[in-house]
Amino acid sequence: MQPQFSAKLEATSWDPKLEAEMRQVWEYERIFDFKPSNDKNHNFVIDTPPPYPSGKPWHPGALTQYTQIDMVARSARMRGFNVLYPVGIDRNGLPVEIYAERKYRVQMRKTPREEFINLCKHALDDLESYMVGLMKTLGISGDYYNKYRTDSEEYRKLTQWSFIELWKKGLIYVANRPNNYCPDCNTTIADAEIEYEELPTFLVTNTFKVQDSRMELPVATTRPELLAACQMLVVNPADSRYKKAVGKTAIIPIYNREVPIRAHKSVDQKFGSGVVMVCSYGDYNDVMLFREFKLKEVVAVDMDGKMTTVTGKYAGAAIKDARSQMIQDLQEAGVATKVEQIQHRTPLCERSKTPIEIIPMEEYYLKQLDFKADLRRLAKKMEFHPAMHRQILLDWMDVLTTDYPISRRRYYATEIPVWYCSKCGTPHLPKPGVYYRPWRDAAPFKKCKKCGNEKFVGETRTFDTWMDSSLSPLFISKRLRNPHFHSLTYPATLRVQGKDIVRTWLYYTLLKCYQLTGKEPFKQVWIGGMGQDAQGKKMSKSLGNYVDAEPIIAKFGADAFRFWGASEAGLGYDFRFSEERIAGAGKLMNKVWNTCRFISSFPVPEKAILTWTDKWMINELGKLTRQCTEAYARYDVFTVSNKVREFLWNVFASNYLEMAKGRAYGDGATKEEQEAAWYTLHVVVKSLLLLLAPITPYLTDYVWRKQYGTQSIHLEKLPEAERFEVSEKVSQSILEFNAQVWKTKRDKGLALKDPIAAKIPANLKQFEKDLVRMHHITK
RNA sequence: GGGCCGGUCGUCUAGCAUGGUUAGGACGUCGCCCUUACACGGCGAAGGUCGAUGGUUCGAAUCCGUCCCGGCCCA
Numbered sequence: 001m002q003p004q005f006s007a008k009l010e011a012t013s014w015d016p017k018l019e020a021e022m023r024q025v026w027e028y029e030r031i032f033d034f035k036p037s038n039d040k041n042h043n044f045v046i047d048t049p050p051p052y053p054s055g056k057p058w059h060p061g062a063l064t065q066y067t068q069i070d071m072v073a074r075s076a077r078m079r080g081f082n083v084l085y086p087v088g089i090d091r092n093g094l095p096v097e098i099y100a101e102r103k104y105r106v107q108m109r110k111t112p113r114e115e116f117i118n119l120c121k122h123a124l125d126d127l128e129s130y131m132v133g134l135m136k137t138l139g140i141s142g143d144y145y146n147k148y149r150t151d152s153e154e155y156r157k158l159t160q161w162s163f164i165e166l167w168k169k170g171l172i173y174v175a176n177r178p179n180n181y182c183p184d185c186n187t188t189i190a191d192a193e194i195e196y197e198e199l200p201t202f203l204v205t206n207t208f209k210v211q212d213s214r215m216e217l218p219v220a221t222t223r224p225e226l227l228a229a230c231q232m233l234v235v236n237p238a239d240s241r242y243k244k245a246v247g248k249t250a251i252i253p254i255y256n257r258e259v260p261i262r263a264h265k266s267v268d269q270k271f272g273s274g275v276v277m278v279c280s281y282g283d284y285n286d287v288m289l290f291r292e293f294k295l296k297e298v299v300a301v302d303m304d305g306k307m308t309t310v311t312g313k314y315a316g317a318a319i320k321d322a323r324s325q326m327i328q329d330l331q332e333a334g335v336a337t338k339v340e341q342i343q344h345r346t347p348l349c350e351r352s353k354t355p356i357e358i359i360p361m362e363e364y365y366l367k368q369l370d371f372k373a374d375l376r377r378l379a380k381k382m383e384f385h386p387a388m389h390r391q392i393l394l395d396w397m398d399v400l401t402t403d404y405p406i407s408r409r410r411y412y413a414t415e416i417p418v419w420y421c422s423k424c425g426t427p428h429l430p431k432p433g434v435y436y437r438p439w440r441d442a443a444p445f446k447k448c449k450k451c452g453n454e455k456f457v458g459e460t461r462t463f464d465t466w467m468d469s470s471l472s473p474l475f476i477s478k479r480l481r482n483p484h485f486h487s488l489t490y491p492a493t494l495r496v497q498g499k500d501i502v503r504t505w506l507y508y509t510l511l512k513c514y515q516l517t518g519k520e521p522f523k524q525v526w527i528g529g530m531g532q533d534a535q536g537k538k539m540s541k542s543l544g545n546y547v548d549a550e551p552i553i554a555k556f557g558a559d560a561f562r563f564w565g566a567s568e569a570g571l572g573y574d575f576r577f578s579e580e581r582i583a584g585a586g587k588l589m590n591k592v593w594n595t596c597r598f599i600s601s602f603p604v605p606e607k608a609i610l611t612w613t614d615k616w617m618i619n620e621l622g623k624l625t626r627q628c629t630e631a632y633a634r635y636d637v638f639t640v641s642n643k644v645r646e647f648l649w650n651v652f653a654s655n656y657l658e659m660a661k662g663r664a665y666g667d668g669a670t671k672e673e674q675e676a677a678w679y680t681l682h683v684v685v686k687s688l689l690l691l692l693a694p695i696t697p698y699l700t701d702y703v704w705r706k707q708y709g710t711q712s713i714h715l716e717k718l719p720e721a722e723r724f725e726v727s728e729k730v731s732q733s734i735l736e737f738n739a740q741v742w743k744t745k746r747d748k749g750l751a752l753k754d755p756i757a758a759k760i761p762a763n764l765k766q767f768e769k770d771l772v773r774m775h776h777i778t779k
Numbered sequence: 780g781g782g783c784c785g786g787u788c789g790u791c792u793a794g795c796a797u798g799g800u801u802a803g804g805a806c807g808u809c810g811c812c813c814u815u816a817c818a819c820g821g822c823g824a825a826g827g828u829c830g831a832u833g834g835u836u837c838g839a840a841u842c843c844g845u846c847c848c849g850g851c852c853c854a
Contacts, residue, residue, distance in 0.1 A: 392851090398853090576790095578806090594820085747823090
């Protein structure tokens with residue numbers, strides 16, 4: 001290297017360890033604080049998903065999603081917005097309770113409530129610091145100073161406020177209905193919390209006698225233990241085999257009770273024997289038939305998943321045990337004629353993977369069916385990125401058939417703020433704006449408004465956790481705390497989330513915020529794809545294909561991980577986790593570093609008189625800049641990252657840089673030409689750094705501060721595009737010509753610095769001087 | 780059974796809406812090269828009958844029909 005030029009960046013490779021240094025600077029400078037503009041349109045409010053601390057390690061797909069969201073936030077800042085990018089932690093509900101039960105080896109029901117809550121808090125604090133630490137490592141530029149927790153007094157106050165408001169609007173009611181119940185979690189769950197799996201089970205065919213007849217009916221069932229709860233047999237009205245039996249009475253074996261035989265079109269003639277027993281409740285069809293035929297419920301399973309006394313000798317047994325015992329008894333009694341193993345689609349609790357039971361229980365409900373049309377209208381009005389994922393929401397709204405059960409029989413969640421008169425049972429709701437714990441606190445009333453009684457009993461149940469999280473746009477906009485701030489930040493600009501929680505978080509947020517404010521909670525929705533394992537399978541702890549991203553991030557750096565996350569899959573598409581490809585992104589980081597290092601050895605001229613080579617380059621850069629700016633406006637970091645990589649590596653470094661290198665060193669060039677090269681090199685590098693800054697914030701800021709700025713690159717705007725009159729085909733010709741010379745030299749066994757005779761194409765005459773110098777072309 | 784998405788070199792993908800030069804790039808592989816930013820590099824090469832099959836057309840990865848496979852969601 002000639003002595004007059006020495007690089008400002010010394011190391012020959014980018015060291016990811018420098019990321020920690022950069023992070024400290026950001027924390028010290030607090031450059032990501034939100035300063036609300038009084039012009040609402042300048043505020044860009046992101047409704048971020050507060051992560052759920054459900055265990056370690058954190059799902060690598062989720063981590064990737066958070067980095068993608070951060071790129072949206074950072075690019076919005078560089079587009080000139082004041083960005084509110086909250087950091088929250090979702091700390092309510094089941095996963096934490098299950099985690100605490102495992103970690104501290106306790107059972108919730110056998111632990112005093114206060115004590116159990118404290119254990120949950122402990123577990124949460126531990127997980128939370130782990131997660132926040134990872135977020136910071138990844139360069140998530142959220143507002144850590146105002147980090148919120150959904151189990152804070154402030155947040156729960158808001159949840160209880162929303163319940164009281166919705167109650168006042170008449171949207172809350174209590175009903176005793178058959179409900180999804182998880183005997184393992186001991187609580188009611190919503191349809192949205194159920195998943196289905198094909199599981200092996202026994203299909204038992206039992207013979208039922210028909211009264212006053214010699215007829216016998218084969219009845220196929222997967223739930224023989226519910227025999228005591230059978231209230232009817234049904235066949236398909238078109239089934240000729242059983243026409244004669246319809247209207248008669250059958251005798252239930254073992255219990256010797258009489259039940260009617262009816263016909264209903266819901267019965268599948270081909271399933272089992274074609275005769276089905278209707279019990280309370282084997283499945284949803286039972287629920288429907290009980291309602292339709294006004295049958296009397298028999299509760300055969302209790303809230304612990306044990307058989308009740310109506311089942312006689314099976315009382316107290318677990319469902320599974322009762323089932324095998326019953327099958328054995330039926331076989332011994334000669335009632336069971338056939339026992340076959342089949343695959344049966346079984347509803348499972350999403351959290352505990354236990355088969356759910358349908359048990360009649362009294363719960364609080366929030367009306368939602370009346371709002372379908374309104375929500376559909378909102379969903380169509382909101383802008384979706386990508387547009388195709390709007391359909392997930394619309395489909396879900398289509399299939400809703402019951403209102404939303406909101407009460408849960410758990411401990412670690414927001415309490416339902418209700419007290420009941422101990423005499424007449426009338427529910428009393430307190431004034432909103434205070435956090436209430438009715439299971440512990442004295443009632444804030446003197447007398448029952450109905451009967452005058454002075455004693456109250458506090459509600460012990462809590463809310464479903466989506467009752468809390470569905471209020472995030474109201475919480476981050478300080479609905480209860482700061483009306484002015486609220487008016488500037490609600491509705492939010494953008495909701496960001498994964499496609500797995502469309503039917504829960506997205507849907508419930510729309511529902512509740514619309515019910516409470518009459519508006520949509522956000523203008524746009526960003527739906528990310530899911531991280532899968534290297535084979536494209538869903539990553540889950542139970543499958544054992546879970547990857548811990550932390551050591552990979554430590555190895556390659558957050559920027560490499562982020563770049564990979566940006567460039568791997570288009571917005572909304574699933575992506576596969578691959579260490580190899582993250583390593584590949586790490587190489588790009590190094591390429592960026594070394595490009596900057598080389599160019600850092602040249603002065604930065606204010607302006608220059610450009611040669612055609614420079615004009616060509618700046619024109620190409622302009623094209624790239626326009627493409628990237630447009631892509632950022634669509635939150636499409638996939639396009640940005642891939643276009644920048646291709647430009648940087650294949651056009652700028654491999655071609656322009658080689659063409660301008662000699663000129664930059666002053667080799668056979670005028671001072672003017674040399675300065676033009678310097679100028680262009682810096683213009684391109686500056687723009688590339690700015691375009692990459694939202695995606696790889698550490699490296700770009702580090703270089704920027706060393707080389708160009710007195711302030712962080714993250715306080716700059718995205719670059720402007722410049723245009724020159726350069727013929728369209730020139731770019732391709734240059735690339736082709738260079739490749740051809742390189743190939744010729746290779747074929748002839750020449751070194752790159754050896755002279756070669758070559759004819760420069762007519763349309764590249766303007767670049768002749770640089771090309772001759774670059775390839776050492778002789779005439 | 781219904782919906783959505785996808786099926787392009789070993790792997791990840793661009794192109795497909797507005798059909799038309801040797802289907803572009805990345806990762807990996809192989810060969811040559813330590814050329815004064817980078818060997819975490821440079822250059823080159825191999826590798827694809829664009830899921831299958833009909834059709835429209837002078838011409839289809841691209842448009843239309845049917846089918847198959849995978850993923851997710853729903854029944």
